[in-house]
Structure formats: C-alpha cells, structure tokens
Amino acid sequence: MKRIAYFQFCPVLADPTANRAIVAGTLEGVEADLIVLPELAFTGYSMTDRKTASALAEDPANSPSLELLTGLCRSGDYHIVAGFTERAGDKLYNSAVLVGPGGLVGMYRKIHLFGFESELFDPGPEPPAVYDIGGLNVGMMVCFDWFFPETARLLALSGTDVIAHPSNLVLDWCQKSMVTRCLENNLFAVTANRYGSEARGGKELTFTGGSQITAPRGKILVSAGSAADALEIIEIDPDTARDKNVTAVNHLLDDRKPKLYKGLM
Numbered sequence: 551m552k553r554i555a556y557f558q559f560c561p562v563l564a565d566p567t568a569n570r571a572i573v574a575g576t577l578e579g580v581e582a583d584l585i586v587l588p589e590l591a592f593t594g595y596s597m598t599d600r601k602t603a604s605a606l607a608e609d610p611a612n613s614p615s616l617e618l619l620t621g622l623c624r625s626g627d628y629h630i631v632a633g634f635t636e637r638a639g640d641k642l643y644n645s646a647v648l649v650g651p652g653g654l655v656g657m658y659r660k661i662h663l664f665g666f667e668s669e670l671f672d673p674g675p676e677p678p679a680v681y682d683i684g685g686l687n688v689g690m691m692v693c694f695d696w697f698f699p700e701t702a703r704l705l706a707l708s709g710t711d712v713i714a715h716p717s718n719l720v721l722d723w724c725q726k727s728m729v730t731r732c733l734e735n736n737l738f739a740v741t742a743n744r745y746g747s748e749a750r751g752g753k754e755l756t757f758t759g760g761s762q763i764t765a766p767r768g769k770i771l772v773s774a775g776s777a778a779d780a781l782e783i784i785e786i787d788p789d790t791a792r793d794k795n796v797t798a799v800n801h802l803l804d805d806r807k808p809k810l811y812k813g814l815m
C-alpha cells in the first residue's frame with residue numbers, strides 16, 4: 551500500500567520565499583509516500599511577461615526551492631511532485647519536478663500551454679516519462695494537459711500507476727474529465743490545484759481549488775473545497791492500476807487498434 555496526497559494552497563504571486571515558507575510549514579512531519587503540489591507552486595501563475603518570469607524562474611542545478619523540497623523529503627522519507635518555474639539556458643518551462651530524499655529524480659515540461667502561458671514559456675519538447683519511486687510508478691502532467699487525452703494515455707502505456715498533476719485550474723471541467731482519464735486508463739491521478747485570485751493586464755483570474763484524487767474505474771476518492779488550504783492523504787494499492795482488463799475478454803491497452811488511428815497524426 552502507498553500513501554498519496556495533495557497539498558492545495560494559494561501561492562503568493564512573485565514571492566518564492568513566502569511560498570517556500572507555506573510549503574515547509576505544512577509538509578514538515580507529514581507521513582506519506584507521494585505529495586503533489588500545485589502548478590508553478592513557488593512563483594504563482596500570472597507573471598506579467600517573459601522577463602519577469604525569467605527573473606523568478608530557477609535553474610534546477612541551483613535552486614532554493616529544490617533544496618527545500620529535498621530537505622523535506624529527506625526528513626519525511628517521502629517524494630514530492632511540485633509545479634516549478636524552470637529556467638534552462640535561454641528557455642523557460644512550466645515544469646513539474648519529482649524530488650525524493652536524494653534530490654531531483656525526474657522532471658516534466660508542460661507540453662500544452664494554456665492561454666497567455668505561451669507568452670511566458672516554451673512548450674515542453676519531450677513526452678512525459680515514468681519514474682519508479684520504490685514500488686510506485688509515477689508520471690507527471692501539468693494542468694491543461696488534462697484536455698488532451700493523449701497525455702494520460704502515453705503515461706498509461708509507459709506503466710504509470712499514479713499521474714501527479716500539478717494544476718492552476720480556471721475552467722470548470724477538469725475534475726469531471728479526470729474521472730474519464732482514470733477510467734479509460736485504469737490508473738490513479740492526484741490533481742493538486744490552487745485557489746485564490748490573481749490580476750494580470752487588468753483581468754482577474756480565479757483558480758478553482760477542488761483538488762482531487764481519482765482512482766481506477768473513475769472513482770473520486772477525495773476532493774478539496776474551492777477556497778481553502780487542504781492537505782489530504784489517502785492509502786492506495788498500486789496493483790489496482792496494473793490490471794488493465796476491463797472484462798474477462800477486454801484489455802484496455804491491448805484492444806487498441808493503432809493502425810486505424812493514423813488519422814490522429
């Protein structure tokens with residue numbers, strides 16, 4: 551059995567020090583195997599322009615946020631997936647980092663940028679990968695990737711048990727959609743959303759909270775309210791994500807007909 555969790559909070563825009571304090575204050579002493587934090591957890595979302603985003607972004611090789619996460623993972627013997635504003639040379643990515651007691655384990659750079667994100671970030675150039683963190687296979691996608699079923703399907707085909715899904719959701723439909731993503735791929739997903747509002751260019755964005763852990767067969771195991779901090783930890787059996795039989799004669803991956811799907815390319 552494994553304990554998986556989300557920590558929903560309201561990051562302070564452009565204040566990584568304050569956001570690191572919120573994360574440290576909550577995760578210290580938590581007992582879990584995997585804890586997922588929201589998208590862009592240390593910078594907030596509505597950065598004015600690429601220059602501002604670049605000034606706030608961190609290089610994983612020299613990152614106070616990764617140092618904090620590593621220290622937390624070491625003292626709690628758990629792993630964290632966190633949304634991360636990443637600088638890589640002259641590129642900027644809306645990334646998710648997987649961190650454990652030994653430091654950075656893996657990374658995913660958001661492929662499907664949402665709205666003004668393309669003014670700030672470069673789209674991720676690689677498909678998502680899967681990481682074994684001691685008997686639990688973790689894959690990552692970031693927020694709007696939920697709208698593209700290919701993302702979760704790629705992760706299922708690579709053997710993911712749990713999709714860690716840092717989010718800053720502003721549309722209403724993701725939580726409902728994750729029921730289908732988990733049903734059609736028979737896996738778990740931890741959607742860690744944020745709440746609160748931010749202003750950019752005279753417009754206000756309100757983030758919807760409602761973080762959710764969804765199980766194979768599309769069952770919602772737990773969900774958070776729309777406007778408050780929430781740390782929820784539940785126990786799961788990863789084996790339930792590994793049996794891809796839908797009926798005695800149907801297997802959700804083996805029954806696919808990729809030769810007939812060429813129209814998707």
Ligand code: ACM
Nearest residue numbers: 664693694718720
């Ligand atoms: C989103 O992808 N942050 C909506």
